[in-house]
Ligand SMILES: Cc1cc2nc3c(=O)[nH]c(=O)nc-3n(C[C@H](O)[C@H](O)[C@H](O)COP(=O)(O)OP(=O)(O)OC[C@H]3O[C@@H](n4cnc5c(N)ncnc54)[C@H](O)[C@@H]3O)c2cc1C
């Protein structure tokens with residue numbers, strides 16, 4: 240059977256463990272999902288797509304706001320409004336269409352200002368943390384026609400998660416590392432659709448709709464002797480567990496260097512035992528950790544990289560491939576700037592030359608990103 244986005248496989252959750260400590264600001268789970276009789280096989284660097292369903296409290300709150308019966312089936316649909324909002328539409332993150340509709344039909348100075356201002360940050364700030372229901376509630380007098388309301392929503396999408404296991408080691412399962420997204424405001428609690436679906440709704444034995452998302456670029460090199468440098472703070476660590484497990488299984492000779500970052504060693508050093516074992520077994524030749532909140536000044540992975548400039552550059556000269564995984568907004572950009580600074584220090588050249596060196600790495604597919 241060909242399982243894909245249109246035809247996802249219904250896979251059983253066989254393990255669910257909280258990785259983050261009691262005092263962590265994060266809630267990071269390790270999930271194991273059985274591939275059963277699907278025949279799905281994967282490579283390090285691939286991801287799994289998961290189709291979530293929406294939070295039932297939010298579904299009911301939107302139905303109340305629409306002032307309709309949950310059993311009501313809108314014309315042209317074959318599901319009732321409850322099922323449509325639970326399974327078919329994104330009801331957390333508002334679309335631009337919805338925001339525009341609200342703005343066009345109410346008098347709300349701050350919203351109007353944010354939409355008309357040339358400064359895009361004002362709109363970003365206004366939208367930050369607000370969901371569909373918040374926009375509907377900007378004016379309680381605003382009426383929504385159900386059919387029209389549905390046209391203001393996007394279809395519910397899958398979410399991607401980097402695979403944190405090697406298929407050679409775990410023949411019939413896939414492991415994921417998922418950070419549950421939650422935030423609060425005065426009157427409400429919010430949660431990311433898929434991460435809270437997994438953490439709050441899914442128990443052992445439950446089934447979720449999944450499909451494989453192959454990644455042709457973010458791959459281990461065919462050459463088992465090539466050194467690799469993996470930079471993965473937070474959940475960015477996930478694919479590197481797969482990389483290291485695979486290299487261990489294959490007894491690859493290539494050297495492996497991991498940079499991991501998290502807020503605190505005590506509560507956020509996820510997979511510490513597995514990583515320590517890799518170090519003891521000398522699978523991981525170098526491990527550098529940056530615990531940002533264990534001291535007064537923040538220490539990030541890029542600070543550790545810069546501290547190790549000389550050796551880092553030696554590895555590059557020996558043909559190492561750099562892999563970066565995790566936050567796209569800030570981390571990946573800051574790490575890149577540090578690598579440019581490191582190259583210019585080691586080559587004793589200006590930033591322009593260092594940038595050319597980085598371009599060469601990118602061209603040779605030795606600077607690979609999987610960021611989100
Ligand atoms: C290739 C790839 C691999 C990935 N791998 C992983 C992985 O291994 N592990 C992992 O955890 N994630 C991973 N992700 C991210 C993952 O796909 C989801 O984007 C993430 O889990 C959030 O999904 P969600 O449905 O819970 O949140 P959504 O419903 O999509 O909501 C996310 C939105 O919520 C809002 N939000 C979130 N937190 C806050 C806050 N504190 N305050 C205000 N607003 C907030 C933001 O607007 C944010 O855009 C990966 C993404 C990609 C593309």
Ligand SMILES: NC(=O)c1ccc[n+]([C@@H]2O[C@H](COP(=O)([O-])OP(=O)(O)OC[C@H]3O[C@@H](n4cnc5c(N)ncnc54)[C@H](OP(=O)(O)O)[C@@H]3O)[C@@H](O)[C@H]2O)c1
Pocket residue numbers: 265418472473474475500501502503529530531532537539540541565566567569570571573574611
């Ligand atoms: N697009 C999405 O849907 C999505 C999904 C998941 C995560 N994310 C985002 O990805 C980021 C990482 O999330 P996570 O939970 O995996 O990791 P995390 O635990 O939030 O962060 C890991 C480590 O990276 C540090 N860090 C913060 N800013 C950094 C920077 N500019 N450069 C280097 N390190 C930095 C953190 O330090 P401090 O916290 O102490 O500053 C922490 O020590 C978060 O910002 C999150 O919002 C986005």
